Amino acid sequence: MKIELIGLENLPLVKKDDDLSSLIVDVAFNQGLKWKDGDIIVIAETIISKAEGNYINLDSIKPGKKANHLAQKTGKSPELMEAILNHSREIVKVGNDFIVTETNHGFICANAGIDESNVEKGWATPLPLHPDKSAKNLRKNIELKIGKQLAVIISDTQGRPFREGAVGVAIGSSGIKTIWNRKGEIDLYGRKLETTQIAVADELAASASLIMGQADEGMPVVVVRGYSSFEILKDPESGAQDLIRPKKYDAFRQ
Structure with missing residues (x-):
């Protein structure tokens, strides 16, 4: 089993009203990338906001x-x-x-x-106003152009409580379940999992950030290829809002 991280190089600086779907497809073509069903596009939130004129x-x-x-x-x-x-x-x-x-x-x-x-x-650029909607529109537009089934994740880099450093997290998503509920499955010792939920979209965003970078790398779009669970997790309705824990269940803000 393996997963590939493919950074799209030479994406032009994005400005208001740019068609991101066309830019991504064109850059991928120039790079010789042949799209596959199950490819997951992770895109930095900054260029979503720029394209939407959200400055x-x-x-x-x-x-x-x-x-x-x-x-x-x-x-x-x-x-x-x-x-x-x-x-x-x-x-x-x-x-x-x-x-x-x-x-x-x-x-x-x-x-x-x-x-x-x-x-x-x-x-400055704030987060996209409606990141799940932005991810869904981008996914649909790219799928229409290439004829493949994809997922799109909009990522941001954020810190974490109790730990140093920042990691990529999903703030918008479309095409794949953002949470994989594995409750009831059996572990290696035959015990049933009781509460296990995997933040799949966050894990994918974090993996892409390894080559996306934070400074002058100029690689805000990364294709994650080969994620073997895409077929069982594909979902056109799931979004990053599913990852937000309701305040009433937040033990640290009670």
Whole structure:
């Protein structure tokens, strides 16, 4: 068993109203990639937001009193802090150099997922407004062009509680179950699994981030090929919203 990670090289810088499906198909063709059923496209959330024109002009923001107060505490600019507040439904934790919020989507992450990297100075990109919908539209458009059955995962790089470093996680998905519920299956010793659920979309996003990179690699699209469970997990309706744990079950926010 093996899985391949194929980075799409020389993707042009994405701008508003670009047709991402055509860009991806064209770059893959130029690279000599022949699509296969079961290919999983992992794409960085930044270029989704760029193509959708979802930018924040930080220089145009007038911070309020709360943003100014939080900026002093975190060391972030008041303009960025105002943007974070605008894209959050709840502040989870504030420290000397960080803020963790629950985004309007329901994700728990630093800075509401707003990214100032790989974008022009003075601008930032928030998370896509409707990432599951964006993933679904992109998947359908690419499938129409290539005649193969795919999955699309929109990834972001986020930190994790109690652990250093950041990993790729799925914030949008279409075409594959994001969670694999294995409850009731038998382990190597004949015992039934009681609670095991696998965050499949997060694992795929994390694997793709190994070659996607975070700096100037310029490889925001990665094809994961050979995932043997694609057939049993393919699902046109599942999305990354399924990965969000309801607050009432969150032991750390009770």
